[in-house]
Amino acid sequence: MNLMSVLKAESLTKKVTSPEGMLTIVDDVSLDIAAGESVAIVGASGAGKSTLLALLAGLDTPTSGRVTLAGSDLTALDEDGRARLRAERVGFVFQSFHLLPSLTAVENVMLPLELAGRRDARAAAAETLGRVGLAQRTGHYPRQLSGGEQQRVAIARAFVTRPAVLFADEPTGNLDTHTGERIVSLLFELNAEVNTTLVLVTHDRTVATRCGRVLQMDSGLLK
Amino acid sequence: MNALALALRTLLREWKSGELGVLVLAITVAVAALTGVGFLVNRIGIAVDNQAGEVLAADLRLESGQVMDDKAIVEARRRGLEVARVTGLFSVVFNGDINQLTSLRAVSDQYPLRGRVMLSDQPFGAPQAAEGNPRPGEVWPDSRLAAALGASVGTELSIGARTFRVARILITRPDQGATFLELAPSLIMNEVDLESTQLIQPGSRMRLAQLFAGPRNEIAMFKEWLEANKTPQEEIEDVADSAPQIKSAIDRSARFLSIASLVAVLLCAIAVAMAARRYVHRHLDSVALLKTLGATRAFTLTVSLVQLTIVGLLAAVLGSILGFGAQAWLVKALSGLLRGDLPAPGLAPLGIGFLTAVAVLGGFALPPLLQLSRTPALRVLRRDIGPPQPLVVLAFGPAVIAIAFLIYWVLRDQRTFLVFVIGLSAFVAAVAGAGWLLVKLTTRFRGGVGVSWRYGIANLGRRRTESVVQLTAFALGIMMLLLLAVVRNDLLNDWRRSLPADTPNFFFINIPPDQHQEFTAFLEARGALHARARPMVRARMTHINGKAVDDIKFTTRRGREFANRDQNITWSDVLGSDNVITAGHWFTPEEFGKPLVSVSTEYMEEMNLKLGDSLQFDIAGETRTAAISSVRDVKWDSFQPNFFLMFAPGLLEGSQGTWMTAVHLQTSNPKTIADLVRRFPSVSVFNVDDLLRQVRSVIDKAVAAVQSVFLFTLMAGLVVLVAAVQASREERRYESAMLRTLGANRATVLKGLLSEFAALGVLSGTLAAGGASIAGVYIARRVLQIPYTADPWVWFYGLVGGGLLVCLAGWLATRSVVNQPPLLTLRSG
Numbered sequence A: 001m002n003l004m005s006v007l008k009a010e011s012l013t014k015k016v017t018s019p020e021g022m023l024t025i026v027d028d029v030s031l032d033i034a035a036g037e038s039v040a041i042v043g044a045s046g047a048g049k050s051t052l053l054a055l056l057a058g059l060d061t062p063t064s065g066r067v068t069l070a071g072s073d074l075t076a077l078d079e080d081g082r083a084r085l086r087a088e089r090v091g092f093v094f095q096s097f098h099l100l101p102s103l104t105a106v107e108n109v110m111l112p113l114e115l116a117g118r119r120d121a122r123a124a125a126a127e128t129l130g131r132v133g134l135a136q137r138t139g140h141y142p143r144q145l146s147g148g149e150q151q152r153v154a155i156a157r158a159f160v161t162r163p164a165v166l167f168a169d170e171p172t173g174n175l176d177t178h179t180g181e182r183i184v185s186l187l188f189e190l191n192a193e194v195n196t197t198l199v200l201v202t203h204d205r206t207v208a209t210r211c212g213r214v215l216q217m218d219s220g221l222l223k
Numbered sequence B: 001m002n003a004l005a006l007a008l009r010t011l012l013r014e015w016k017s018g019e020l021g022v023l024v025l026a027i028t029v030a031v032a033a034l035t036g037v038g039f040l041v042n043r044i045g046i047a048v049d050n051q052a053g054e055v056l057a058a059d060l061r062l063e064s065g066q067v068m069d070d071k072a073i074v075e076a077r078r079r080g081l082e083v084a085r086v087t088g089l090f091s092v093v094f095n096g097d098i099n100q101l102t103s104l105r106a107v108s109d110q111y112p113l114r115g116r117v118m119l120s121d122q123p124f125g126a127p128q129a130a131e132g133n134p135r136p137g138e139v140w141p142d143s144r145l146a147a148a149l150g151a152s153v154g155t156e157l158s159i160g161a162r163t164f165r166v167a168r169i170l171i172t173r174p175d176q177g178a179t180f181l182e183l184a185p186s187l188i189m190n191e192v193d194l195e196s197t198q199l200i201q202p203g204s205r206m207r208l209a210q211l212f213a214g215p216r217n218e219i220a221m222f223k224e225w226l227e228a229n230k231t232p233q234e235e236i237e238d239v240a241d242s243a244p245q246i247k248s249a250i251d252r253s254a255r256f257l258s259i260a261s262l263v264a265v266l267l268c269a270i271a272v273a274m275a276a277r278r279y280v281h282r283h284l285d286s287v288a289l290l291k292t293l294g295a296t297r298a299f300t301l302t303v304s305l306v307q308l309t310i311v312g313l314l315a316a317v318l319g320s321i322l323g324f325g326a327q328a329w330l331v332k333a334l335s336g337l338l339r340g341d342l343p344a345p346g347l348a349p350l351g352i353g354f355l356t357a358v359a360v361l362g363g364f365a366l367p368p369l370l371q372l373s374r375t376p377a378l379r380v381l382r383r384d385i386g387p388p389q390p391l392v393v394l395a396f397g398p399a400v401i402a403i404a405f406l407i408y409w410v411l412r413d414q415r416t417f418l419v420f421v422i423g424l425s426a427f428v429a430a431v432a433g434a435g436w437l438l439v440k441l442t443t444r445f446r447g448g449v450g451v452s453w454r455y456g457i458a459n460l461g462r463r464r465t466e467s468v469v470q471l472t473a474f475a476l477g478i479m480m481l482l483l484l485a486v487v488r489n490d491l492l493n494d495w496r497r498s499l500p501a502d503t504p505n506f507f508f509i510n511i512p513p514d515q516h517q518e519f520t521a522f523l524e525a526r527g528a529l530h531a532r533a534r535p536m537v538r539a540r541m542t543h544i545n546g547k548a549v550d551d552i553k554f555t556t557r558r559g560r561e562f563a564n565r566d567q568n569i570t571w572s573d574v575l576g577s578d579n580v581i582t583a584g585h586w587f588t589p590e591e592f593g594k595p596l597v598s599v600s601t602e603y604m605e606e607m608n609l610k611l612g613d614s615l616q617f618d619i620a621g622e623t624r625t626a627a628i629s630s631v632r633d634v635k636w637d638s639f640q641p642n643f644f645l646m647f648a649p650g651l652l653e654g655s656q657g658t659w660m661t662a663v664h665l666q667t668s669n670p671k672t673i674a675d676l677v678r679r680f681p682s683v684s685v686f687n688v689d690d691l692l693r694q695v696r697s698v699i700d701k702a703v704a705a706v707q708s709v710f711l712f713t714l715m716a717g718l719v720v721l722v723a724a725v726q727a728s729r730e731e732r733r734y735e736s737a738m739l740r741t742l743g744a745n746r747a748t749v750l751k752g753l754l755s756e757f758a759a760l761g762v763l764s765g766t767l768a769a770g771g772a773s774i775a776g777v778y779i780a781r782r783v784l785q786i787p788y789t790a791d792p793w794v795w796f797y798g799l800v801g802g803g804l805l806v807c808l809a810g811w812l813a814t815r816s817v818v819n820q821p822p823l824l825t826l827r828s829g
Helices: A049-056 A079-089 A105-115 A121-131 A147-159 A177-194 A205-209 B003-016 B021-053 B071-078 B143-149 B216-229 B244-292 B297-333 B348-372 B392-411 B414-448 B451-462 B464-498 B513-525 B557-564 B601-606 B670-679 B689-726 B729-741 B746-783 B793-819 B822-828
Strands: A005-018 A021-034 A038-042 A064-069 A090-093 A165-169 A197-201 A213-218 B060-064 B082-095 B098-107 B118-120 B138-141 B156-159 B162-166 B169-172 B186-190 B206-213 B235-237 B506-511 B529-544 B567-571 B579-584 B596-600 B614-619 B622-634 B645-647 B658-664 B684-687
Touching: A005 A049, A005 A197, A021 A049, A021 A064, A021 A197, A038 A049, A038 A205, A049 A064, A049 A165, A049 A197, A079 A090, A079 B244, A079 B297, A090 A147, A105 A121, A105 A147, A105 B003, A121 A147, A147 A165, A147 A177, A177 A197, B003 B297, B021 B244, B021 B297, B021 B348, B021 B689, B060 B216, B071 B082, B071 B206, B071 B216, B082 B143, B098 B143, B138 B143, B138 B156, B138 B169, B143 B169, B143 B670, B143 B684, B169 B186, B206 B216, B216 B235, B244 B297, B244 B348, B244 B392, B244 B464, B244 B689, B244 B746, B297 B348, B348 B392, B392 B414, B414 B451, B414 B464, B414 B746, B451 B464, B451 B746, B464 B689, B464 B746, B464 B793, B506 B513, B513 B529, B513 B658, B513 B670, B529 B622, B557 B601, B596 B601, B601 B622, B670 B684, B689 B793, B729 B746, B729 B793, B746 B793
Parallel strands: A038 A197, A038 A213, A090 A165, A165 A197, B098 B186, B138 B162, B567 B645, B596 B622
Antiparallel strands: A005 A021, A005 A064, B060 B206, B060 B235, B082 B098, B082 B156, B082 B206, B118 B169, B138 B186, B156 B162, B506 B658, B506 B684, B529 B567, B529 B614, B529 B658, B579 B622, B596 B645, B614 B622
């Protein structure tokens, strides 16, 4: 294994049963991503991008194959073990933001720190919110924020733990072009600052070209 | 962050945003129903007990044929109970040369502890309540004694070594009893005078009674103390022993009320189950997110457990307060129906309601929460993924255990419990099965209806599981309410039938056979409504299957009494409508004149008899043997002459006997009875007006209890149904916004929603009516032991009522869905 490798997939396959029979969504995918690298996974709808992301992040388990994330074999961990690993090493940004509606912006950002047992959560969260330009809105609830602002909170939440790997699933999918561009810029700025490995699923070619490497997925196969 | 902190923080926020409203509402209403019914049952129970206590003039009596020490009295006073004493003995009372064997009752100051002594200025006169007891030197003879002695107020009567002045005439006393053991007329005197009469001599036969009254639980505890500390000669007597009529009314109303409590428990369970489903549905996303961010399964489970516990406790407290308030209001609203005030309730229902809420919450909410914690993190990417399907045992096990425990707790009867649980399971299975089928069928027919109906019915088919769950909840709720209604009608009808206006209020015994015709004519001429007349002979049982009764050890007190005393026996070729043969057969004409006897169930049980046993009697010095040819269940509360032992006709006609009869007489004219006593001096008169009044009053209270508890449970049921509909509100909100965006107007959307609810309501109402009809037969016949009348209206109420009810509940729950601007809904996702 490459010493610089932070995320490695070996012969990763995901099959599901459907009314039409067995479907292979991810087909024998192997990849190796180095620390600090930014990788875009692109492809048409239904190509298996999001499933691959879920497998790489340990949100889902493969039918066969192996994923090594930050030195841990994900396939050897149980659900709680994978959750702990995510708490320590992984950040997420989703298309539909996924903020807890019952928590304020700063509380949402504090959540991963607190789950990891950090005591200085509030100060760190407030600082990161300041970094994404929301210093004045820490006490607002998600429903009081615009879509772009909600995604900034999500980005702050993803970076606040300084994760080894950050997974982003269509982060601009729910935003207008202008806001989307600003969010992507923010994502890359923070990525450079924290030196996080970025794995980004998108169908937006312009977003993809900002990444160091672009992987094309088609019918479950990586090209 | 620890799970508790997150749970509290999000709980507060969800509370503020109204997220938890439905859950709190459902549990609050359920607990309110439960505690409300509990409080009502408790209060009316106390009132009925007090009323019943009148028959004993106390809540509890300790009696003995020997001198009693003051141990029990000292203990009762120490416990703060009220205490009184009665000494009963037989003596001859003289008015000049005229004398009469009399039952003397020397009473202490506090007598009676329950009920009132009624007095008049003349025999059989208009009664007035007595204040206090006879002063020393004064006596109150009853009407029969006064008439027999020709005494009136002011007459001097000699009793033993003393003379007393008649101060008033005794009309009734509360403890004169429903049995006719005391054939002699009676007289009340002050206990301080007893010694000076010199009637108490060593060996004189007397009956001493210590009377106790107080709060129900205190009396129950004191009864336990008495049982442990009394001498073998002392006997404890409570209402059950002395007034079978009242006991029967109390028992039935208590059973009905316990069934009503069960209905409340089940409604509570439905509410909690539906609310927990909604809670789970609303929290799938946040659990998935928390797991994505690194939370373990235990963490997410703790968060939801803490939240639900807090919500549950809060709702239980709110519900208990509401339940208390609601029953207080109900009692006030019904005050016209209840004779006399209801006593303040005890606190027990509070604890019971609370515990039940916790049990139901544990049984019905825990499995969905465990399920919630199994939501995969992957849901953040794929919203269609929910938690894996649970094992059936894990999903339903705790709920079944909780419900079974609660049902057993309420019923406390193994057989009824088993039938109830099996019946309920069968009903739920049948409803769920029928639900699948009906949802499938209605989906198929949706092509032939308008757009609103099609949309509504399509919803039923698409949310198939949800529809079946709702259908089951509705059907179960409506079934329980219908069942309660059916049983309530039967119970009320039975009570109304049991004591019609012309129920006999006078019993006459010792009518000489040669005066029987004349006696009847005398009464009929004075407007008496004639009831049953029966010949009567005194008999003593000597042998059972050839073994001397004296050598047989009977385990119960009643058994010993039956064995040791003379029995009144009769013969007849007709079986009264208040008698039902439960084993063997009634005498056929071929059996007339044969040595056969029909025995009542109590007598069979107390004496350990079985069909075919040979009983030997001493009847006026003559030995007679008869075989038991049938067993009769006697309705002792019919106020008709009834006997433990009835012989075949044509066997005992030659025996030296008398007649007894019961009639209904207007008691406004006291002269009638006074004339009768003078004309037929050997006839003993028993006025049971007072007992009838007591029984009627108990039944009135029981009716009020049944009615108000029914009303209360019905209201609770409606609110629970509304809460059940709330469970699917979110999904409907989104769909309605979509439809309106696509151009549907509000009316179309509303019609769609209502058609879905109407379909659900009619389906569940029909199933419920079927379930209630079947369950009604069992409960009426087996549990309440009353006749069941098939009521076709049940189907109407189920079908139309169910449809309207669920529509109304649906409209209440979803009207805001239709009124909300679509954009707002779609933007908030």
